[in-house]
Amino acid sequence: MVFQLSHTTSYKYGNGVTFCHNIATLKPRDFLGQTILSYDLEISPKPTEISERTDFFGNTITRFSIQQYHKELKVIAKSKVLRDYTLAPDIHKSESGLTITLDEAKKELKSISPEILEVKQFLLESILIAKISKNIRDYALKSFKPDRPIFEATSELMLRIFTDFEFNSNATNVATPIQEVMENKKGVCQDFAQIGIACLRSIGLPARYVSGYIETLPPPGKEKLIGTDASHAWFSVYIPKFGWVDFDPTNNQIPQNQHIIVAYGRDYYDVPPLKGVIYSSGANKMKVAVDIRPAVD
């Protein structure tokens, strides 16, 4: 499946900006099962400086600065992505991955093999997922038992988040603490992903945050509108003897071809799509539009 993807972010500044430095984490990752055929970042006004590098988590980030006075900033990330999840290892075909229990997994995680050392950092507290409270751990423990396979338990956890939490984009913002989300059981994909991660870490399993996109399909018989798709987020758990497995608690599904992956991090804080420092004295207005559709050549 080949997708063409565009992600437009625009800012309108009340009093204008004299100067800005920004960092964009918008380029989809390239890995077995997802190939980037083309990628282009259009920025207006044209940046004075722009450079690309790989961050600690292997994501591609673009840093740019605009040194002229401007009242509007527009950043459009356009890419063409070949997605074929069947190329990646499939957990359903891995006997050891499907059956490994929590106790066994914890034993495996004691190893100091390079792979285990690498994933273990996703067990630690991170900026937005810190001081995990007892009720989050209790929530996790309803699904996770020492002898139960962790794949099965995580699938159940995903289903429970999907059922117990209400999708409500007015209930939270990027700074809402996970404890509050847990109590109110309301939020958006980013909150659900972080709840999932907090649950998994609380019982000793490495979990990471995945930021990306999901293709949404129009109701049957209707034409798809442009810009209705959204940035999306879900979580990924490390299953020893197999590897990372993604779970999307917002949609209760294990991502396949409809999910495009942009970045991995410990939580949202590591991978915001766009951030920056601006020199200005007024307020600003932001607009985001995402569009994903099968590519037509």
Place this chain on the structure above:
Amino acid sequence: MTIDSNTLFQNYFTNHKNYDEVLKSNMKINPEWGDLLSNLITAGPDELISRQKEIDWLMDENGVTYNVYNDPKGLHRAWDLSIVPFLIHDKEWLTIEKGLKQRAELLNLILKDVYGKRELIKNGIVPHEVLFAHRGFLRQCDQIKYNTSKDLLIHAADLARGPDGRMWVVNDRTQAPSGLGYALENRFAMNKAASNLFNGINVKQPSDFFQDYNQMLIDAAPKDIDNPNIVILTSGPHNETYFEHAYMSSFLGYPLVKGNDLVVRNGRVWMKSLKELKQVHVILRRVDDVYMDPLELREDSYLGIAGILDVIRQKNVSIVNPIGSGVLENSGLIPFMNAICKYFFNEELLLPQIASWWCGQEKERNHVLKNIKKYVVKRIDRSNRESIYFCEFLNEAKLNKLKEEILANPYRFVAQAKIQFSTAPEFIEGKLEPRKIMCRTFAIAKKDGYSIMPGGLVRVAAERENLIVSNQRGGISKDFWIVSDTQQNYFHNYAWDNTFRNPVSDINDLPSHTAENLFWSGRYLGRALVTSRLLRMCLNSMQSSQYKNGEVPPENLKIIFEAITGITHTLPGFVGKGKEDVLKNPLKELNALVLDSYKVGSLAQTLGSFNNSYYTLRNLWSKDMWRVFDGIKKLWNKHDKDKEYSVAALIKLLDSTITRLIAFMGLIEESILVDQGLLLYFIGLQTEQASLTIAKCRSLIVASYDEDLEYEMLEALLSSHESLNIYRYSYRSYLSVENVVKLVILNDKYSRSLTYQLSRILKDIGKLPLPTGITGNSKCYDLIHEANQIILKSNIDTLLELDETEAVRENLEDMLSELSELLHQTSLSISDTYFNHSYQQNQLVNQNFPLQ
């Protein structure tokens, strides 16, 4: 030696529980201390008391201060230096020095490894949590490579003598270690105030070390830069060690800058100076890691430079120490240091450390939880007092809470054995008493190793049984002597090799922030002086008219009262709503105008504002300036704003204040060079004085009064303007409006006249560098030029004309109001053109998360 019987030592032997530096366990005197002890005895208690006073006075005179947070008296608290130094013999120091070098080399390799290959983790030498869970591990700094010979350029260690008689490492300081400036100032003060104590003792001097220090900064410059621009980055006057930031700036001769003086453009770091942006190559920082770059690190930081991490990656600027080095301030590393040392050097760690158990390991954790009362528990990445738990003092509930916290995130905690550190003699109330001490040492990277400062900074616990040694609680410091059996060179004030020096050589390079503070210092000082004289004139009038508080004031006083409210912008006061009540007790309002620092426009408030901008300029101070400045502060501290002082008492306070302000202004003119920014100070001062001259004239002589009242007003104006004598000398006549206007407004030779002041501002603004990109004249020049033209073209007869009601000199009022507006515009334009703070730093997206 008859030490036991000497009165100095009377209390030293009683209740002696600890290992002591002077007394050995067999109660014999440590011979290394012999010479110092006999010098102390020769001096005797009285002499020591007077020397100690001399030191206190010197520290006070030189403005050596230390700010303590959360302490109302904490800001600019005097630094305490003890008359009794601490000493270590050269023989022992050699071993310590070797150990410090080894430790610095080791930490350097750890730093390289943490942000590089991470072999220590991969090979199981250090558990990953010790580094990955440390808040000082900055993923943004991963894989950054440096050109410098070492990654870790400065290392400071806190040492204390353990029960085995060896010096133990208690803490490492690797981000922006403080103490060097204090140590240096301590040595200067001891040399000056207690030179007798050095008799017959060869104390090693740190001259070579500071040469190395300076060379390290120069060598840190990016490739192919021979004459680097080096700056010292401070977080500002509220920082606890701000004195030291300013001190090092003037000692090394590098400009002191704040984050908003620097800017990242085109892949380089620039300093905003008056003329243009000037590239900076090396930044000696006194700002912690996470505050250094609001783009990539803490978004809410206003202390750093947005985008600087990328400039570092491109190797276009060097930061001393590199950002990310805070990960080494890590008590979690202690249990693994021996293994790390074996791994890198295949040798033993030379300096012992406190026995520590990292709770991330099961066996250690269980041991700690079982025996928790015996330990001091810390977070691996916190060394402030709030995060240290002295478990023996905790009650059951608190212990359980701590245990829960440990169990929730065991890898965050370390338990350390509490140990008894050694004591050394401290001079207290005429006697010597043992006090616990801690030494801070300093290592500086050189091409082929580390250079260690001989000595360092010694801090003393405040009470006899106190465990904690810290300046945060206002402890005492000691000079730290390394004594040698061989003759040492005398310690001179530093005379740098001229090729070393890289001074801010002309006004073009003046950091815009410094320029702004000088400008405002001038304005505040001008306002303070004019306001003092105005208030004094008013109080004098009250006295001479024998006015008694509570009476209805005579017409002339009423006008003066109203004028004061107008000129100081302190409405309602004598003018606005409720003025009847205020006029019933004018003295109350006048007291507030003088003393109430919360009243906007009061003299106390103006002095407070001056105080603030003055502290930020600390590196430009001379000692004489500090002395006079301190005199003003002490004078004002004696007055209580809640008391109501008599007219005579207020006049006395104002008299003393005015004399000191004038002395201070004279010192500024002779202590700061025009190229250092004195020009900005003058522009600020003259602008303020001219504005207030206008305001006074508008309040007192624009309106026309009958002959007697007019005479009173003219006299009021002249006396508040300190111009009565000049008037009498120039005109030898009865006061007339015409002559007063000629003298105070139109005279072009008299330095207090408006014409003179305006022409002076024009001249000074004309000398300011024209910012790059502007052609012709700057806007502020045009504005002040226009003001000058207006006053030059004015005509005395026209100015004196009355309007049809015969009550107001309309033309005079029109001209003054126009000039006032032009001055205001000039001041705004100076800010816009030269200070460049009109735009604030903001976040594109609010990322103000609850950061740990």
